[in-house]
Amino acid sequence: MAIGDAAYIKKINRSLIISKIIEHGMISRADLSKITKLTRATISVQAADLLNEELIVESQQEHNNVGRKPIMLSLNRKAGYALGIDLEYRHITFTLSDLIGCPVQSTTIEIHNSNYDEILEILINQINVFKEQSSSSHFGLVGIGIAVHGIVTNDQLINFVPRYQWRNKDLKGDLKKSINIPIIIENNANLCSFAEKVFQHHQSDNLLSISMYSGIGVGVLIKGEPLKGYHGYAGEMGHMIVVPEGIPCKCGNMGCWELYASESSFFKELAEKLHKTNLTYQDVQKLFLSEDPTACDQMEHLIKYVSIGLNNIINLLNPETIVLNSELLKLYPDTINKIKANLTSSVSHYSELLISELGKNASVMGACALVIKNFLEIPELSFNVENGAFDENCINFEKNKSLA
Structure with a gap:
């Protein structure tokens, strides 16, 4: 075997071992060997190198069985x-x-x-x-x-x-x-x-994340990989036209989806109707709780246009998991079921539709996770x-x- 081949295999093994240590949080050398199908000798050599680099640490796990306590390996999170x-x-x-x-x-x-x-x-x-x-x-x-x-x-x-x-x-x-x-x-x-995949939906390889705050952005994972298109422009579905000759958009088109279904569009229109400025989530929540007709009508309007865009995207991409990233949707009763009720096309297929638990932290958490992935190779x-x-x-x- 050529030296280059041996170095490449060692790198692949290292990558696999680090991935499994992270996935399990703490794991013994013996269990690593079983999971990765690598020999115990290979695991020992790799673990020694990673310990020398201070990338992983050892600890003893408490257990009630007779015999030596297993020595566990975990990523040195503060390295x-x-x-x-x-x-x-x-x-x-x-x-x-x-x-x-x-x-x-x-x-x-x-x-x-x-x-x-x-x-x-x-x-x-x-x-x-x-x-x-x-x-x-x-x-x-x-x-x-x-x-x-x-x-x-x-x-x-x-x-x-x-x-x-x-x-x-x-x-x-x-x-x-x-x-x-x-x-x-x-x-x-x-x-x-990427954050939804890394932190929440590990098993979902076909995932859409739809961020609905200042505009609408759609992140698409197909077979676990981001869909970027020819130049990297794929996913700009917030500028999908849902109302021909509609509201002018800064992108140059008219009637873009984000002008009807984003949080910023909701707050802008509701503030104008109520003759108020600087509406907050707390303000809107109080309006919903009091069943204010203007606020509720505006929310039903947003749900309608969210559903129109989702119908188009589902038909195009047939996703497994759809994650709506919106604090506003969390405030209104039964939002997800109302959206699902509008997704009635017999040719539209998806597995799961839910609201993100990561919320506004998703972008920065995804950014941190991507940095870590690249650093650990x-x-x-x-x-x-x-x-x-x-x-x-x-x-x-x-x-x-x-x-x-």
């Missing part, structure tokens, strides 16, 4: 950190996670304009803050993932961000001039779908919330707010 950034309209969220994707700190910075150079400076300054905070760990800040609410090419160039009116921006290249850390630029909806990533790896501090992570 390094990943930074996820959600580049949203009017604010930027920075979330730092450990190596099992558990958020440890989050900062939101409000922005009051769309000037590219000013936002670039904010990104550089904040990244350097998190880099310094991570410097005491063995690997430090292992990478940065940035979620962009717009079109991102396969080369990670920003083609167009409607809300900012950015065109043809090389954000990755501009950041690289000041920051020597691996950077990933990705569409926010793609990162949401593993083909698949699966964080199991139920295996005890995620503790209370992980779910209720620190949140800070600052202004710019």
Whole structure:
């Protein structure tokens, strides 16, 4: 066997072992051997290397059986950190996670304009803050993932961000001039779908995640892989026309889906009808609880258009799992069943329709997870919330707010 072949096989084995350690949270060498079908000698050599690198740690598990306690292997979650950034309209969220994707700190910075150079400076300054905070760990800040609410090419160039009116921006290249850390630029909806797969729906290889906040973005996984299209533009279904000659959209079309079925469109129209400004989720929840006819009618209107878009997407892609990412849908009674009742076509087929549990954290959690996957050089990533790896501090992570 050629040396190159041996090195390649060793790399494949390492990747498999790391994946299984993460999937199980804690696992013994013997169980690793059974699951991976690798010899105990191979497991021992690989484990020794990973321990020397401080990428995994050993611990003894309590048990009631007679004999030696098994020595368990787990990922050294504090060996390094990943930074996820959600580049949203009017604010930027920075979330730092450990190596099992558990958020440890989050900062939101409000922005009051769309000037590219000013936002670039904010990104550089904040990244350097998190880099310094991570410097005491063995690997430090292992990478940065940035979620962009717009079109991102396969080369990670920003083609167009409607809300900012950015065109043809090389954000990755501009950041690289000041920051020597691996950077990933990705569409926010793609990162949401990746997060749903990694943290929630491990067995679903055909999954749609539909983010419904400032617009509508659709992340599509087909056979476990993101659907990106020829240049990377696939998934811009928020700009699917559902009302011919309808409301003009910043994309240049008229009657786009997101103008009728996004949270931003709902809040805008409801505020106008009620002659109010700055409606919050709490305000809307109170209106729903009091069965305010204007708010309820507006919600039924949104459900109607959500259903129209879903019918089109289901017929196109035949997904297994559809995840609607919306805080608004959680506030209205029986939303999912009302949407399902509108999906009556005999040619539309899907398995599961639900509201995301990750909510607005999905983008940054997906960004962190993708950074971790690339850093560990593993083909698949699966964080199991139920295996005890995620503790209370992980779910209720620190949140800070600052202004710019």
